[in-house]
Amino acid sequence: ETGVTQSPTHLIKTRGQQVTLRCSSQSGHNTVSWYQQALGQGPQFIFQYYREEENGRGNFPPRFSGLQFPNYSSELNVNALELDDSALYLCASSPDRNQPQHFGDGTRLSIL
Amino acid sequence: GQNIDQPTEMTATEGAIVQINCTYQTSGFNGLFWYQQHAGEAPTFLSYNVLDGLEEKGRFSSFLSRSKGYSYLLLKELQMKDSASYLCAGVDNYGQNFVFGPGTRLSVLP
Numbered sequence: 001e002t003g004v005t006q007s008p009t010h011l012i013k014t015r016g017q018q019v020t021l022r023c024s025s026q027s028g029h030n031t032v033s034w035y036q037q038a039l040g041q042g043p044q045f046i047f048q049y050y051r052e053e054e055n056g057r058g059n060f061p062p063r064f065s066g067l068q069f070p071n072y073s074s075e076l077n078v079n080a081l082e083l084d085d086s087a088l089y090l091c092a093s094s095p096d097r098n099q100p101q102h103f104g105d106g107t108r109l110s111i112l
Numbered sequence: 113g114q115n116i117d118q119p120t121e122m123t124a125t126e127g128a129i130v131q132i133n134c135t136y137q138t139s140g141f142n143g144l145f146w147y148q149q150h151a152g153e154a155p156t157f158l159s160y161n162v163l164d165g166l167e168e169k170g171r172f173s174s175f176l177s178r179s180k181g182y183s184y185l186l187l188k189e190l191q192m193k194d195s196a197s198y199l200c201a202g203v204d205n206y207g208q209n210f211v212f213g214p215g216t217r218l219s220v221l222p
Contacts, residue, residue: 002154002156033210035210035212041214041215042116042199042201042212042213042214042215043155043199043212044212045209045210045211045212048209048210055206056204056206056209058209090154090155092155097206098142098143098203098206100145100157100160101145101157101210102157103147103154103155103156104154105153105154106154
């Protein structure tokens with residue numbers, strides 16, 4: 001039990017649509033990161049938020065955006081969905097940067 | 113860029129010891145994490161090395177050599193439930209950019 005919950009568990013969308021994935025972290029976890037994990041690969045870093053501001057970004061296009069809220073929840077938004085966006089999306093939080101991250105169970109997104 | 117390499121697959125026998133290696137480009141990483149991920153589940157934190165040397169935690173130990181860009185995870189007294197993917201991940205000096213390796217899929221056989 002990591003104290004990090006994600007919703008929904010599974011989601012099916014079609015190309016061109018938009019999606020919002022949600023994450024709820026433990027109280028006091030000021031850092032939240034989002035990852036994309038394709039089958040059989042390691043997680044790929046999308047971005048990190050620290051105290052509600054974007055604190056770092058991986059190699060993902062601007063159609064991937066996020067928000068972090070004062071209540072330790074966060075969102076990942078993806079616009080103009082493409083088939084290659086089909087993956088497991090993981091949220092991970094930690095009390096501060098450079099500390100071990102604790103992952104949620106992920107949202108499996110399928111694009112048809 | 114920052115690349116992390118791990119063997120793709122390993123097989124070991126129940127009760128044995130296995131060492132999973134991880135190599136990375138030395139510039140820019142401030143620490144190295146190891147995570148375990150069972151199929152269909154989220155990664156779970158195993159260890160974090162920020163200084164050179166060996167960190168021991170029960171059956172699991174992790175080693176880091178920053179000058180060589182090398183880390184390993186040592187699993188002792190292997191159990192069937194240790195069959196999983198093991199992910200090595202580096203973090204930059206600002207804690208901003210986490211880079212995961214491809215993961216090593218370990219199969220423990222009876």
